[in-house]
Amino acid sequence: MNYSVIVVGGGIIGTSTAYYLSKLGADVTLLEGKDIASGTSGSCDQAIMLQSKKPGPILDLGIESSKIYAELENELVCDLEYKKEGGMILIETEEEMEMMSTLVAQQQEAGMDVKLLSKKEAQQRQPGLSENILGSTWWDHDAKVNPLNVSLNMAKAAEKLGASIRLGVKVTSLITERNRVLGVEVSGEKLYADAIILALGVWTPYLLKPLGIDLPIIPRRGQILVTEKIPSFIHSTVLNAAYIAAKKGNGTDSIDPNNPAGVGLVIGQTYSGNLLIGGSREFVGFDFRTTPEVISAIGKGAVRVFPELENVRVLRTFAGLRPYTPDGMPIMGPVEGFSGLYLSAGHEGDGIALAPATGKVMAQVACGLDPGFDISHFSLNRFRKTSVV
């Protein structure tokens, strides 16, 4: 195919898109300002948690992705530290019980075999759980993966298929001509392509502003603790219901005054034995710092449900900026009014879970092929009150 595509952004979404474009035979250039997975994809946890989603387009895209993940190590011939180990959402209060029962009922109706477990059953599945929990959910199909491995191996695989991966190359602007985007400018150099896909996560709005497009993606900070290695302990991805409730804030104005930093619990154990303990959901702009208050609150939350973690040391902490959108759904697809320009950003905390299918679908869309998946729900138009044209 003599069809050229520039992918801007070397996170998990950009690298995945570059890989599937290369597979389709496109002439691919991936431009990354720093390094592969140096932003949000390199500062997150490892959960592929789908049972936290309501039935709908995101869940559908997630299920497509999990099918790909199950085969991805074989396809790329590499170790992604992928494991379908299941996941549970802990329920600590009556309100949470009500919320989770409703969600599980919706999911069961949609054909997902998510279960509600009693305290005893939950403790059997996950020893070490506190006596104070009321119960949990359980789904066999939740999984974990190392996002750095995925991003790096997607980029490697794309390169093997002929893609040009250019690191340390920062795109400063888009080259436009009337209602067409022709290429990108990188520190004085002009690069042209038939299609440009922006996969810059929280940084995507910068490139669209000069085009008069106000992209509603806001950075939402998540802080994560890394513990020392411990013997096998967490056997599946464990969330608490408070963390899901914290996500629901529909816009920056609806922050829970009792939990302004959106602290909840998501905990998993990596292949090397360290625990990754998150998280928070904070609107603080482009501030990557961790704060002692939130770190302490996350740690306390973990010890509350796993009392024996009291003796486990935290080695370090980090924060990542998740690309939040007001309705919690990514923005994917062509940009109306600018032919040749495509967006794939705003996955918030679902980027890892959605990356493979996102990349595959966007590759097909950008090449003018039928992705076999309806992405109209993810269109930017849903945020544009009046059409620009």
Next chain:
Amino acid sequence: MCASYRLEFSEESKNEKEVPFYFNGKQLIGNEYEPIAAALLANGIRALRLCDTTGEYRGVFCGIGHCYECRAEVDGIPNVRTCLTPLTEGTKVSSVPTWQIGVK
């Protein structure tokens, strides 16, 4: 062999109180409040743990808490820096974790 690692070049060392402690189940004698690493070294014990990636033996390196090479399980708490932890009577030191979370 134990005595030969203990340097007796000062009056001070004669005032130390000797206490029993355990390394991998074996009873040893050390000076109260000296770092566990020193008590082990005085008993001729250098290998404190196995590296969890290579399986090789590891022991004390920096002696002041920076390098984390001297970790061992102490009284049921894993990954304790033995160079920073004073010895008390009956302290139990273990090379391999006996502590298993979630198992009571």
Next chain:
Amino acid sequence: MNVDVSIIGAGPAGLAASIEIAKSGLSVAVIDEYFRPGGRLLGQLYDDPKAPPNEKQWDGKKVAQGLVEQAKVLGVHIFCGVTAWTVNKGWHIKLTGAKEKSLTSQVLLLATGAAERALPMPGWTLPGVFSIGAAQTFTNVHHVAVGQRVMVVGTDPLALSVVMEMKQAGIDVVGVALPPKSPISSDFSSPINSVGRLAEVADLAPNPLLRTMGRLASGKLRKLAAHALHFNLLRIEGIPVHMRKAVVSIEGKNNVEGVIMQSVTVNGDPKGSVKQVEVDAVCLSAGLYPLIDIAQVAGCPLVDIPELGGLIPVHGPNLRTPVESLFVAGNITGIEGAKVAIAQGKLAAVSIAQSLGKKTFMSEEQAIKEVTLAREQSPIRFLPHIEEGRDKMNSHWKKIQKEKGKIS
């Protein structure tokens, strides 16, 4: 706990500062990760030829004890076995390992000291391989021998002084040799540079030959001295110091069993015969670097000054940093001996008391002079061009003050 001044690090700088600050009528808390106060003082035991006749022996443990007693009498709170895991402007210092979970203070003084540079080489993870600082600590503080036959790798001033301390304690040090040439050890692995470094221990050396050589090796004569290495082998107190041999690997199955030594050219390239020496302990010495992590967390800019030992928090001659109410003292400002650290602690105390509007026991100028005096009287120089490094930091400070003046 709420105090006027918190100090991180209960070594010579931190303790000396705490005493003078308390004398100004301010409340002080000192924290340290080790379970007893004193820092590197605890391990120091040597003869000081530059000291007055009745103070010839420097017993760091006693010095530390004296400082701790003075501090306690003055009501200084000393918390040991405590780790500061973060600091936030204000200052809030978060702690683990203590009942107190945090300290709050108007002023924060960082006296975190230094750590040893690693010297990776084949076999260096075997039990029985120690850093030279560990050898010093175990010998002088805990009175435990690191081994029965010990090889020391590195011929810098710290290594040679610890060799002498081990020998005095009755440990069999079988030899001292250069490290293998590698990108990491390059400064330390060539005979030319190593002979040069001997100049800095010359005064401390009990051996006349070494003293002569040290003088010979200073300045322009350095290269000549290395070429004229008739003395491929020196002896310090009977211990062979191999100036033309490197330890290229450490051998053993579960423990150190020996080292492989090889002759090297004047530039440190391996050449010629290989020999195995049986030892049960190896001490590696590659110098020290300032422990700056907390300064970084506190938002203090850093500047790389190799003459001071690496990355250093920016600070003025009075030990203030550009961050409001943040001060530094001791090895965090550059690698020097305990006497300099104590003088710096006092200087920091003067600056801090002034910043809080308190009367001080001496003027800032006087305190700065005492630091210079302590430097001149130090028996050991860890880094050869320390004054140059200090000048560099001072001019850097002046530059940023000027820029600040322009803005405001």
